[in-house]
Amino acid sequence: MKKLLYLLFFIPVILNAQVKYEVKEFTGTVKSIDIGWGFAFERLKMEVSGVKAIFLFYPQYGKLMIDNFKPGDVATVRVNVNIKAAEAFSKLLATSTNPSKVEEYFFYRDYITEIKIGDAWVPLPEDKQQVFDMRTQRNRIFFGKRVEDLYKVNGYTRAVICEGGLVGSYPMAGAKYSINDIKINDRITFMGYKFTDNKPGVEYPNKDVKEVYHFWRLKNEEGFIKSFLYKQNSVCLGLVIETNEGDVRVSFPSNYAQRINKYATGKRMTFCRALQYSSFKEDKIMNPPELHAIISEADTLKIEEAGFYGGADVAHDHKPAVVSGKISKVNRSDRGGIMNVILGNDVYVEITYTTSEQLGKYLKKGIEMEVSGDERIKKEGEIYSEDYRIITPRKVKVDGKEFLLQ
Structure with missing residues (x-):
């Protein structure tokens, strides 16, 4: 949801x-x-x-x-x-x-x-x-743009007009998602996909418009990389920034991990992250805001993908696999549900809530288990804290019984 x-x-x-x-x-x-x-x-x-x-x-x-x-x-x-x-x-x-x-x-x-x-x-x-879908659009990041004017609707800033005819359009303007704190002459950083080109016949409220992008505001954090964050399956998809105001957690697409790791030098730099306009929070789930840029002296890394909030472990290809061995570890959530099991030392088997409910009583340490399913093909650029083979099970044999999983 x-x-x-x-x-x-x-x-x-x-x-x-x-x-x-x-x-x-x-x-x-x-x-x-x-x-x-x-x-x-x-x-x-x-x-x-x-x-x-x-x-x-x-x-x-x-x-x-x-x-x-x-x-x-x-x-x-x-x-x-x-x-x-x-x-x-x-x-x-x-x-x-x-x-x-x-x-x-x-x-x-x-x-x-x-x-x-x-x-x-x-x-x-x-x-x-x-007629288009934002998820197919290419985003751009704009750093430190000076605000020359503001376009308001019903008292709320609806568009930010920046130097050079660049406009950031903010269609969700309102009391809940206000950007009224932005003032003329402020320097702002934002990201967005491009709206209408200046075709013949297009008219704007401001006559000096050259380009219009969706306005997704980014916040600059000054600090250094303190540590990295890993998912249960050991893939790296976030980091902790140490700032003067305290630690800040951010997420990034997993295939950016190696590039970001090069910035773990202990030096202070600027991190551009998405602002969270909603107070939505899901307990027990690592779900920090998105990281979209790192600026270190003359070097800048941009992450112009958007919408990976909560899904920074990017989509992967898979290959068929059959594995077997004794369960060496059963990892549970704070609520007691099984999240995954480890076979031997190197096989990580993903367990959904439904599978946990179906097989929970059989999945115990020391039990022999055979799994047929899809093995993740790891992407270039990713970092894993463990060298696991990551399996999504389709069929499980355990305790002399065979189970087909949906």
Whole structure:
């Protein structure tokens, strides 16, 4: 659940191909033209038959919309409507004590297909490049950028405008995830994926925009590497930074371990880590914020992958394996569940909660066990504290019984 919530924080509008849409015509009064998920104008707010309506258009149609639709005008548009979502949206608006919050929730919103200018219908074709998944986007890190201006919506900083026309767009701005502490002339470090290119027709609230990136704020920690953190399976995926204010734990993708280990020199340096806007915590799980850069004099290591929070042990390839031996160690969680067993001296067998419940009474030290499953192929760049063969079991033979695992 945590991983899903984390991804939703960063993923822009992704259309569901299984949802049925219907093109409908609307006539109403233009209330405003607003920015969307990025920093470009891409939302038309209208009042239709006394009901508030919000429709999307692709950013390259921003100039066309602004030139032809002014607040107070009566406009007619055709919209590809997700009927169920529109009904739910209307009900939320009608019953919410904070309608502005509902308005900002524009996942699965409806795109304008045509606008009426005079007596002519002007088509607004779909731009498939605008429908994307953050997890496939390449991120960039920007260090020490000076803030030249702030764009606010409802009193909250919605975008940070930096030197050189660089904009950090922060679509989740609000009381819970506020960045209002950022001031003009501050130097900030952030990471993000790129939004709309400056195509013809794209319009922004600020006229000097050159590039727009999603704004994921990074915090600088001054200190040195005190120690490394390892998962139960012995893979290195985090470190402890000793700072003047105390120790700070951070995580990194496991295949960065060897590169990061080169910075364990005892020298002070700058570590750029993600800020945690949520108080979410899962007890007994090592889940520190993400490390995204190390700056040591003229040398900088960047980790521009994002979304590995809680999953820094990266995906691995596997090969079939059959192993057997006596159980030399059974490792349990604080709650008593079996997390893994060691066969002999060098085989680490992963045990899920379901497997622990199914086989727990058989998994005891000294018991002979045979495991058929998938053996991890370790990635280049990783560091392991133990030279284990790491096995995900599919079939287990123990105490004369055979078990097939899901």
